[in-house]
Amino acid sequence: MLDEHERATIVAIAETFLPGGDGAPGATDVDAYATIADPAYGVTPYLAEVVADVDAWCVARRLRTFVALSPEDREVALEERMGLRGMVIASWYRPAYEGILALTKLAYFGGLRGGLGLGYLAFPGASRGWAPASAGGAWAAADTPRPLVVGGGSTIRIDGAGAIATVRASVVAVGEDARATLRVKAPDGRFFDLAVRSDDGGRGVVNDVELPVLSGGPAAGAWRLEIGRAAGGGELAAWSLRVRTDLDEATWRR
Numbered sequence: 283m284l285d286e287h288e289r290a291t292i293v294a295i296a297e298t299f300l301p302g303g304d305g306a307p308g309a310t311d312v313d314a315y316a317t318i319a320d321p322a323y324g325v326t327p328y329l330a331e332v333v334a335d336v337d338a339w340c341v342a343r344r345l346r347t348f349v350a351l352s353p354e355d356r357e358v359a360l361e362e363r364m365g366l367r368g369m370v371i372a373s374w375y376r377p378a379y380e381g382i383l384a385l386t387k388l389a390y391f392g393g394l395r396g397g398l399g400l401g402y403l404a405f406p407g408a409s410r411g412w413a414p415a416s417a418g419g420a421w422a423a424a425d426t427p428r429p430l431v432v433g434g435g436s437t438i439r440i441d442g443a444g445a446i447a448t449v450r451a452s453v454v455a456v457g458e459d460a461r462a463t464l465r466v467k468a469p470d471g472r473f474f475d476l477a478v479r480s481d482d483g484g485r486g487v488v489n490d491v492e493l494p495v496l497s498g499g500p501a502a503g504a505w506r507l508e509i510g511r512a513a514g515g516g517e518l519a520a521w522s523l524r525v526r527t528d529l530d531e532a533t534w535r536r
Contacts (some may be wrong), residue, residue, distance in 0.1 A: 284319070284329060287349070291333045292318060294349045295379075296386040298356045302454065305426040305520050307398040309386050311454050311487050317389035318382055325385060328378035335375050336363055396489035398452045401522025413529035417442030417501035422522040430455060430462045430516045435508040440469075444527025446501045451523055453478055453488040453507070457516020460486050464518075465510050468496045469503025480516060490524070501527050 284292065293315050302308025319326055337347045340359050348356060358367075364379045365372030373379065390399035393407045397420070400407045406420040423436045451466050453476060460480035467473040474493040480486040507521050 288333045299386045312390050312399045313395045314386045314389040318385045325381040332378050397524045411533040413533045415443045416527045416529040418525050418527045418530045420524050427517045427519045430512040438505045444529035447526040449525045450490045450492050453521040454519040455486040456519045459513045460516025461513035463511040465508045467506040470499040
């Protein structure tokens with residue numbers, strides 16, 4: 283089992299591979315560490331060695347451990363250890379670094395632990411079938427990040443036909459005191475409230491939560507995420523929706 287520093291280093295490596303920001307969720311938001319540390323994928327026995335390797339390299343070259351480096355220096359350090367800046371300085375553990383990279387991508391693009399990555403990519407994930415004209419699919423806000431200020435908000439505009447069968451929401455908030463009550467409001471005016479609060483790492487995540495009370499209404503139109511209460515700090519970094527309509531369900535049953 284990894285200690286606190288080792289875990290923080292693996293998380294930092296994953297976030298360097300797939301950083302969040304500018305309205306996009308990152309590796310931390312999709313819990314890439316859980317996939318990387320899953321024994322089923324075979325990288326677990328090498329994680330402590332990777333941490334020792336990258337820290338020894340960073341201390342020798344930059345007098346700091348990996349987690350203490352700037353994002354730019356972290357990127358350079360990983361490129362050096364993975365042979366992208368010359369094989370002479372590549373690590374003996376290069377295949378393990380490559381495994382961590384592959385599993386970070388799997389967590390993000392595979393939707394293994396929720397729909398944050400899929401929503402941002404506008405890919406709804408595995409499906410039993412989609413109707414051609416349906417408003418179903420994945421939709422991400424294009425007008426984030428935004429400050430977590432009471433009365434503020436963000437809009438996702440959905441096009442297409444059909445009534446909502448299921449809708450799931452994902453939200454990322456960042457900041458040391460990012461605490462807020464967020465109201466997801468459907469085009470017909472119905473709403474569902476979500477609470478978000480940043481953890482010790484300064485990120486608060488609501489991951490692929492179903493909003494059952496919104497089923498039955500029109501899927502198309504303006505969907506709003508409104509900030510009802512806020513602690514006065516942080517920002518809404520990203521949010522997305524994954525929608526299925528009655529047309530999609532009918533297509534599957536044929």
